[in-house]
Amino acid sequence: MKMTGNTIFITGGGTGIGQGLAKAFHGLGNKVIIAGRRKAPLMETAEACPGMDCHEIDMRDPASIARVAEWLVKHHPRLNVLINNAGIMSGDKTGSVMDDQKTLATVETNLLGPMRMTSALIEHLKTRPEAAVVNVTSGLAFTPLAHSAVYSATKAALHSWTLSLRVRLKGTSVRALEIAPPWVQTDLMGGRDEPRAMKLDAFIKETMEKFASGADEILVDRVRMLRDNPGPDEWAFVEKFNGMMAL
Structure with missing residues (x-):
């Protein structure tokens, strides 16, 4: 994806990774539009970036x-x-009685939301000479965190859908890209001060470098152990990973 001369729309752009990407692309001279549920952080972010x-x-x-x-x-x-x-994450009780409203909110926000947003804009994007749909998934799309099983499942589904989207967009001007972050210090699940998580500034810096490389999957080095795990023996690592992450 080209790094300048774009007009970029970012959902969930008022906080966390979305805000970091918005500021980084704005700093390169792109026109950036951010969106989200809460007006205050959106306004604060936009006002800081004329x-x-x-x-x-x-x-x-x-x-x-x-x-x-x-x-x-x-x-x-x-x-x-x-x-x-845009996405939400919470703990759930997979293996017991599930909170249906929490499950529904997670699936609608993390999976149906990107599908619907892409559907609403894809024909317009096809009219642009160089365009892209970038889906933010997670390292948990490949190695699930059992404590947040529904979140992990939505990200796995979004990864799968992105692969299909990439196939269907062949021959058009639109690329289908994916960012799969590791655990990053954001407000998601109260991780802003979590020492085990990657610092947000470091994540954004490395992610922008990966964007510039032209890769279809934007993967910082820290997430590769999760991305590389799926295969016939994936259960062994899933079990080990969840043992390390036990809360």
């Missing part, structure tokens, strides 16, 4: 996604990059 735009969105609501997509095409017709970053 020229950045923002819009509220509910990734669980198809009507909200449709309205924002229509607004984007009307007010930012040069839009050529969609970064599906």
Whole structure:
């Protein structure tokens, strides 16, 4: 993906990884529009980056996604990059009685949200000479964390869907890319001060370097042990990993 001259829309762009990517791409001179549920962090981020735009969105609501997509095409017709970053994570009780509302919220936000957002914008993106859909998954897409089984499953599904999207977009001007972060110091699951997690600034710096390399999968070195695990003997590492991460 080219690193400059883009008009980029980032969901979940007011905090965490989304905010970090927004600031990094803005710093390279791209036009960046961020969106999320909460107005205050969106405004704070945009005000700190002159020229950045923002819009509220509910990734669980198809009507909200449709309205924002229509607004984007009307007010930012040069839009050529969609970064599906918005996501939620919580612990769950897989193996016991599940909280159905929490499960539904996670699936709608993390999986259906990116699918719907992409569907709403894909035909417009095809009109741009160099375009991309970037899905933010997780190292847990490849090695699940049993404490957050639903989150891990949504990210595995989004990875699979990204592979299919890449096949279906062959021959168009749109690339399907994937960022699979490791554990990063963000507010997700209260990890901002977690010493075992990767510092956000370091993650963004390395991720931008990987973007510039032209790879389809943007993988910082720290996530590779999770990414490389799937295979016929994957259970052994899944068991070991979850033993290390036991809360």
